[in-house]
Amino acid sequence: MELQVALDVLDLPAALTLARQVAEHVDILELGTPLVKSAGIAAVTAVKAAHPDKQVFVDLKTADAGELEAALAFEAGADLVTVMGAADDDTVRGAVAAGRKYGKKVVADMITVTDNRVQRIREVAKLGVAFVEIHAGLDEQARPGYTIDTLLRDGREAGVPFSIAGGIKADTITAVRDAGATVAVAGGAIYNAPDPATAARELKHHATH
Template sequence: MKLQLAIDLLDQKEAAKLAQEVEEFIDIVEIGTPIVINEGLSAVEYMSKTVNNTQVLADLKIMDAADYEVSQAVKFGADIVTILGVAEDASIKAAVDEARKHGKQLLVDMIAVQDLEKRAKDLDDLGADYIAVHTGYDLQAEGQSPLESLRKVKSVISNSKVAVAGGIKPDTIKDIVAENPDLIIVGGGITNADDPVEAAKQCRAAIEGK
């Protein structure tokens, strides 16, 4: 089970500094969509040159021109790139093929997907490396959690790995760990903590059953 740190609201230098501070506790560091919008793929490149043993994910949330956008993210140092699960099958397949061509991985974000089980089966067949259930900020504000979605997706896939994101914090991560996903994505639960290093340490301990 891997731990991903999602960084959305810092600039690239602050993001890289935070990643260095918590690197011993995380497996993947995500340059979130807001950073990419604000600063471009140079933020991905800066992060990839900063961390040593941690994969870098570019959260592009691709919807179209998938092979081109994956190729650009990879060129700037991304190990994993995201595409939206509501994208066309042709886009998903093109993104999978492009990522594989470079020895990289594709994470499909299920945000806004209505029929989770059917789409997860499709994505599993299309070769997604990760299928990520994701309760976005707007639904988190309504009190929703990704737990039930995680169970639904896990029950129908056989090849892809399953990831989970959405309001996960050190004091709630054990409920997620109990469902045994392959990847747990934590954002504000670490970045907004009074002590981000301690928060990351607690998340890692929960994953390791300590």
């Protein structure tokens, strides 16, 4: 299972600093949506230039104009781009078409999809995305009673390649791996740690052992 770090910071210098600290311990560097909105698409180029050996994941959360927005990110150096799983099928198809053109991957982000999530995961998988990200956002995670187990259950049931994002920590990442996820996405567990490099190394160990 690969480890993805969400660079959920708001400026490029902070993102580059965090990426430099953790890169050796992770497989995928994710530019979070707020970072892209704050720093712009040029941040993608900067992160890829600094870490050409890493996959760069751009969380655009595209809800319309799928082919156009995905192409913007791919041209800037992205290896993976997200489109909203809740978007119109043609938006997903458009992003996938851009992915084929550039030889890159599109991920369907299932954030906001709570009703019939397994059904929608299977539907978007058939539209050609590389995998689906079963994602509980920060707001959902903050609500009482949130548990990552719901995401894992849906991933196991859907039967298609998936990643998990939703407050993964050292004590839950093994369960993510055991559920069959291809990628585990960690954010706060790394960037809020006293030593992000140590936190990333520990998570990577649990992801692969």
